[in-house]
Amino acid sequence: MDKSAIRRHMALGVAVLTASGLLSLAGPGTGTAEAAALCSGRKVRTLPFSTGSVHIYKKRGYVCAVTLRKRQGAYAYMSVSVRAWRARPAVNRGLFRHHAGPVTAHIGHRRVLVTGSVGSDSVNSGWIRL
Template sequence: MDSGGMRRRLAVGLAVLTASGLLAVVAPGDAQAATSCSGRKVRTLSFSTGDVHVYKRRGYVCAVTLPERPGIKQYMSVSVQARGNRPVVDEGRYFRRAGPVTVHAGHRCVWVKGRVGRGSVSSGWILC
């Protein structure tokens, strides 16, 4: 094989590695990386304009609201309240998500709320 053919193969291999590396950074394979909550997913609260994903780890509860149609700047909110405490809230006009918000619940119940545009969800006391 001549040196020109070897250079071409090397260039193609380098291009493939670079492209696959960029795809891994731009489109992470697991939803946890997209939500920024750690722990295991314990609930998904669905509503007409989105979902609230709830995670739990070592007494901490984390939630994030994801819209049905990401990429459009719209009002979103997420809140988590451990029984006996005030809610922790993130709200505003976002493109991709509201949150994450995390509270220390221990073994107490939590109340999770989420909103995207006009649609919303309220869990009631859960994870007791």
């Protein structure tokens, strides 16, 4: 084999490895991994409901929340909201396929209210201290 043939084989091998790596990243993932990629910090709570779940993360006085849909598919109305005590809520709502959010709010040491919905079903955390 001459040097150009070896380079072609090496280039083909690198291309195959790159393609397989990209396909593994683009494939269907789990909901927890997707939420962790969207929000930084440690997971403090999950609020499940019949059509999805809200994942709540906390880091240095900030709270991040994401609403994940159970069954992915066509667009559906989804929302997620984080509201610190005596503050305006951070909201993300609209027609989404996979998730609503992330939304982040500074809570410091205050109580927080987290809500999320997918379609006609929703969940509400109540005022909680994280």
